Amino acid sequence: MYDVITLGSNTIDAFVYTDKNESISIKTMVSEETYISYPLGSKLLINDLDFYTGGGGTNSSICLARMGLRVAYIGKLGNDGNGMMILDELKKENVDFLGEISSLPEEKTGYSVVLDSIEHNRTILSFRGANDTLDYSKINREKLKTKWFYLSTMMGKSFEALEYIASYANENKIRVIFNPNNSICEKGAAYLEKILKNTEIFILNSEEASLLTGKNDSGKNMAALKELGPKVVIITDGKKPINCIDYDNNHYVVHPLDIRVIEATGAGDSFASTFLAGLIKTKDIEFSLKLAIVNSHSVLKYKGAKNKLLTYDDAVKIAAESKIRIEKHKIS
Ligand SMILES: Nc1ncnc2c1ncn2[C@@H]1O[C@H](COP(=O)(O)OP(=O)(O)OP(=O)(O)O)[C@@H](O)[C@H]1O
Ligand SMILES: [Mg+2]
DSSP: OEEEEEEOOOEEEEEEEOSOOEEEEEEOSSOEEEEEEOOTTOOOOOSEEEEEEEOHHHHHHHHHHHTTOOEEEEOEEOSSHHHHHHHHHHHHTTEEEOSEEOSOTTOOOOEEEEEEOTTSOEEEEEEOGGGGGOOGGGSOGGGOOEEEEEEOOOOGGGHHHHHHHHHHHHHTTOEEEEOOOHHHHTTOTGGGHHHHTTOSEEEEEHHHHHHHHSOOOHHHHHHHHHTTSOSEEEEEETTEEEEEEOTTOEEEEEEOOOOOOSOOTTHHHHHHHHHHHHHHHHOOHHHHHHHHHHHHHHHHTSSSTTTTOOOHHHHHHHHHHOOOEEEEEEOO
16 A cells, blocks of 8 residues: 555756856846847857756655655656666655556657756756656556555646546545646646546645636635635745645645755655645644745755655754744634
8 A cells, every 4th residue: 555656757857057058038018038048059068967857756756755655656758768767766765666668669758958047047948758648548556556646747648647547536535636837737727627626635836826717816816726626725936935725724824934046946846745745644734834845945955856855854853943934824
């Protein structure tokens, strides 16, 4: 019996560091956007290069396993060197692989090029590859023995696997947490209906919440998203306060600490999966929110989406000493 089975993407992330890029801002009447730019026709020597595994499915499964839970991961890998690297890492981190390895040589493992900018924000060039073709009929139902499913984003044909697992969970009384990304939220609330009606905990960022509700107010969006099925809704907003509404309609506003960010990939994944780990271990929402912030801060302080995911004991120690502020009131 697993505590959690996660579904979502896997990638190899190549982090490219160069001081040879410029940032360019383009202003229009309604917005201002910043771009990373490189001179055309030139060859640029880069300063450094790092490879790490990434993707919402593996980030969350490894986060949960480090927290001491029994975890498996469902996703699709290419039958290639990068796929084997991901399998090795899952094994090393005590995560069982229950997914599919592609039988098509041309179907490659997902890959992302993460371009660092002078402001240490980043642009990601993302190749989804095998991630988009998971065939849910190939998932071994005998192995779906778990207390929770953690669903993150799956696109293309693999989206059907998320819908399938959400209804399987409902039929088998398995609890569901859902942490979508921007691209899936762009498709709108109706597209996610089958998943949301079987979701117990829904965690997303403020931009994703606005895409689903058409509104910008996180306070109102929590209530609107709760109407779609989830019993707990958490809206994160980078360094700005987190809004959470729980089972009993308590509203929490949580203030992340002011930290120096080294590299932002994986913050959202570690936040959502650590919240779940906290809840599984203690059933305490306030404590789980604190624990989630502590682990996301640890990830923000290092390069790579899984560095440095904390163990449960270390996260508990840091949370006990931290000055994270939480306001709580009941919504009538
Ligand atoms: N600059 C920051 N300073 C402090 N904490 C941060 C910062 N950025 C993120 N966090 C922490 O990580 C949590 C999740 O971050 P965010 O809202 O950016 O999620 P996300 O957009 O889903 O991220 P991702 O792109 O990794 O999926 C925040 O609620 C906060 O606790
Ligand atoms: Mg996210």
